[in-house]
Amino acid sequence: MDELKxxxxxxxxxxxxxxxxxxxxxxxGSTSEFYVAGGGITPLQNGMAIGADWMSAASFISMAGMISxxxxxxxxxxxxxxxGYVLLAMLLAPYLRKHGKFTVPEFIYDRYYSKTxxxxxxxxxxxxSLTYIIGQMKGVGVAFSRFLEVEYDNGLYIGxxxxxxxxxxxxxxxxxxxxxxxxxxxIFAYTIPAVFISLQLTGNPIPQLGLGSTLADxxxxxxxxxxxxVVTDLGFKEYTTDNMGGSVNMFAYTLSLMIGTAGLPHxxxxxxxxxxxxxxxxxxxYALVFIALLYTVAPAVGAxxxxxxxxxxxxxxxxxxxxxxxxxxxxDWEKTGLLKYEEKNGDGKIQYTADEATNEMIKVDRDxxxxxxxxxxxxxxxxxxxxxAGGLAAALSTAAGLxxxxxxxxxxxxxxxxxxxxxxxxxELLASxxxxxxAVMVAGWLGLNPPGFAAGTVALAFGLAASSIFPALMxxxxxxxxxxxxxxxxxxxxxxxxxLYVFQHKGFMFIPGTSFLGDMGPNWFFGISPNAFxxxxxxxxxxxAFAALKVTGPAPAHIQQMVENFRTPxxxxxxxxxx
Amino acid sequence: MxxxxxxxxxxxxxxxxxxxxxxxxxxxxxxxxVEPLNEIRLGGYKLGFWFAQQxxxxxxxxxxxxxxxxxxxxxxxxxxxxx
Numbered sequence: 052m053d054e055l056k057x058x059x060x061x062x063x064x065x066x067x068x069x070x071x072x073x074x075x076x077x078x079x080g081s082t083s084e085f086y087v088a089g090g091g092i093t094p095l096q097n098g099m100a101i102g103a104d105w106m107s108a109a110s111f112i113s114m115a116g117m118i119s120x121x122x123x124x125x126x127x128x129x130x131x132x133x134x135g136y137v138l139l140a141m142l143l144a145p146y147l148r149k150h151g152k153f154t155v156p157e158f159i160y161d162r163y164y165s166k167t168x169x170x171x172x173x174x175x176x177x178x179x180s181l182t183y184i185i186g187q188m189k190g191v192g193v194a195f196s197r198f199l200e201v202e203y204d205n206g207l208y209i210g211x212x213x214x215x216x217x218x219x220x221x222x223x224x225x226x227x228x229x230x231x232x233x234x235x236x237x238i239f240a241y242t243i244p245a246v247f248i249s250l251q252l253t254g255n256p257i258p259q260l261g262l263g264s265t266l267a268d269x270x271x272x273x274x275x276x277x278x279x280x281v282v283t284d285l286g287f288k289e290y291t292t293d294n295m296g297g298s299v300n301m302f303a304y305t306l307s308l309m310i311g312t313a314g315l316p317h318x319x320x321x322x323x324x325x326x327x328x329x330x331x332x333x334x335x336x337y338a339l340v341f342i343a344l345l346y347t348v349a350p351a352v353g354a355x356x357x358x359x360x361x362x363x364x365x366x367x368x369x370x371x372x373x374x375x376x377x378x379x380x381x382x383d384w385e386k387t388g389l390l391k392y393e394e395k396n397g398d399g400k401i402q403y404t405a406d407e408a409t410n411e412m413i414k415v416d417r418d419x420x421x422x423x424x425x426x427x428x429x430x431x432x433x434x435x436x437x438x439x440a441g442g443l444a445a446a447l448s449t450a451a452g453l454x455x456x457x458x459x460x461x462x463x464x465x466x467x468x469x470x471x472x473x474x475x476x477x478x479e480l481l482a483s484x485x486x487x488x489x490a491v492m493v494a495g496w497l498g499l500n501p502p503g504f505a506a507g508t509v510a511l512a513f514g515l516a517a518s519s520i521f522p523a524l525m526x527x528x529x530x531x532x533x534x535x536x537x538x539x540x541x542x543x544x545x546x547x548x549x550x551l552y553v554f555q556h557k558g559f560m561f562i563p564g565t566s567f568l569g570d571m572g573p574n575w576f577f578g579i580s581p582n583a584f585x586x587x588x589x590x591x592x593x594x595x596a597f598a599a600l601k602v603t604g605p606a607p608a609h610i611q612q613m614v615e616n617f618r619t620p621x622x623x624x625x626x627x628x629x630x
Numbered sequence: 631m632x633x634x635x636x637x638x639x640x641x642x643x644x645x646x647x648x649x650x651x652x653x654x655x656x657x658x659x660x661x662x663x664v665e666p667l668n669e670i671r672l673g674g675y676k677l678g679f680w681f682a683q684q685x686x687x688x689x690x691x692x693x694x695x696x697x698x699x700x701x702x703x704x705x706x707x708x709x710x711x712x713x
Contacts (some may be wrong), residue, residue, distance in 0.1 A: 118683075123664075126682035130656045133687045137652050140694045141645045145701075259684060263673035273674030291679045292668065302661055327712045332701060336694040343687050350683040618638055621710040 058436035074217030077225045085222030086153040092324040098337025103234035103448035108190025111445035116420035118353030124295025131308025138313040140335030144322040146528045148331035149617040155316040156464040162527040163535035176316045179512040180453040188498025190446035198439035211495040233444040240441020244425045258351035286405035307585035311513030314521030317456040328620035356420045371400040380426035389416035458487040518545035518588025532605035541596025549588030637708040656686040
């Protein structure tokens with residue numbers, strides 16, 4: 052076994068052993084511990100857990116790669132996925148915590164006194180969470196197959212088993228403490244290679260500053276200026292100004308991601324785990340600090356990886372790398388099919404340009420940038436091993452949070468809340484463990500047989516959260532008179548228009564050939580791409596709900612009283628009414 | 631009851647101020663005004679680009695902590711803290 056493989060085994064299985072240990076130590080004994088960790092998590096702990104819960108395989112593996120190729124356009128992900136926490140901290144978290152229930156659909160049921168509303172919320176939650184899980188499971192499979200050379204399928208089974216152990220045993224309590232450990236693993240795995248690379252390229256060890264510094268090669272040129280020059284010479288768009296699909300699209304995309312982030316149930320649910328309203332506000336702040344640590348490093352990783360890639364292929368202007376002399380990492384990634392080379396002009400050298408006729412790098416998958424980055428920069432093997440463990444930590448921690456969101460909405464909202472209200476606490480706990488086991492198997496199955504539309508559905512997850520859950524929660528808190536029927540109308544219209552827009556451009560249920568308007572810029576509403584449409588759905592939701600309110604009349608007095616109650620921190624937790 | 635009303639309206643005012651800043655640093659400086667701001671440099675960063683990929687995130691963090699502090703003060707002022 053070579054050195055790299057040995058280090059990777061130690062990093063990956065060492066971190067798994069820690070997660071198992073924590074799971075055994077933090078077993079859940081009651082429904083309250085299972086759903087919300089008994090409400091006893093401190094704000095700092097919760098902030099870290101939210102960080103791990105939120106930062107998925109997409110944030111860890113894909114985001115810097117996307118920024119790498121989108122340049123300035125990649126800012127929508129950076130602002131969108133952090134700005135949502137400002138909305139969460141001010142508009143939702145403290146009030147949901149004050150109300151003091153276990154799940155998001157349960158809050159919607161209490162506030163809108165309607166089983167229909169609860170069922171709509173459960174449906175949105177399950178669709179949004181399941182589509183998210185597919186990506187995590189694929190991330191686990193890819194990390195195993197690339198780094199440990201285990202078959203993709205076997206890697207997935209190992210990942211499913213690990214998540215199953217600590218999620219079923221510990222529920223929210225086990226998941227929370229494991230997520231804290233996973234946050235530590237993933238943040239070190241992300242920042243250490245970045246520090247090394249920043250030091251190599253600019254002499255500044257802090258990546259956020261290195262990105263704005265001059266190159267260490269003595270030329271005195273700023274890194275970003277150099278990158279702009281290199282990419283424009285080859286016919287690509289200028290890195291620092293390339294705006295993805297125009298300003299209107301970037302504006303709508305950013306806003307949709309922000310609102311979607313604030314409306315994702317697996318994140319909101321984490322605010323139920325802290326003991327007080329004050330702690331809920333604080334943990335939003337800590338969460339954002341822990342998330343910002345990775346999100347401000349990511350643009351440096353993206354830009355530096357792009358520059359390193361360009362420099363590897365063309366070390367000196369006009370002198371391209373000879374294909375036969377390509378480095379080992381190049382060969383490794385060619386094996387995975389994520390990197391493809393095709394000789395076109397017969398000179399045996401690699402040409403990488405924006406022009407399809409002469410470009411010989413016919414495939415450079417964005418996802419390889421973070422994973423290959425340490426190897427491209429010739430970093431030591433233990434750093435590469437750490438990246439493997441970090442990628443797995445990011446995928447597993449998010450999968451666990453999503454699984455809990457799904458299982459609690461089924462066992463608590465559908466079973467206990469609607470179908471079998473007489474379920475005892477002991478049986479509910481058993482039911483949630485069984486549901487969780489089934490959910491792990493469904494997620495694993497989806498990871499093994501990813502539906503063809505998997506990539507497109509991420510837009511749907513954010514779209515659903517932005518157009519249904521966020522507006523419903525916000526009106527529930529800020530519009531005291533909003534009635535249940537009006538809110539259900541709003542939610543259904545918001546989801547309806549968002550799904551219609553996504554389907555009409557991407558195909559019904561993402562089946563190719565069934566789109567009736569075509570996925571083309573000119574057909575887009577004001578040039579807004581389907582991924583960026585959630586904000587329009589949210590506006591429709593608000594508009595329809597307020598129009599319907601005129602017809603239905605205001606919510607009953609005791610509901611308005613309940614809203615008054617959760618607007619201030621003091622006093623008892625509101626009693627659920629029994630209709 | 632009156633106290634509750636003014637507690638709520640002071641809270642709304644804080645949220646409004648925060649969201650104005652939230653909007654200005656991200657959508658304003660990072661997107662709408664990015665071109666004129668890019669004329670100004672911050673080391674190797676063009677300023678508009680910096681707001682879009684760095685500055686807005688730092689401001690978000692500061693905003694959440696500022697709001698939390700202000701709300702804790704407000705809870706004390708109106709005596710509505712949790713027991």
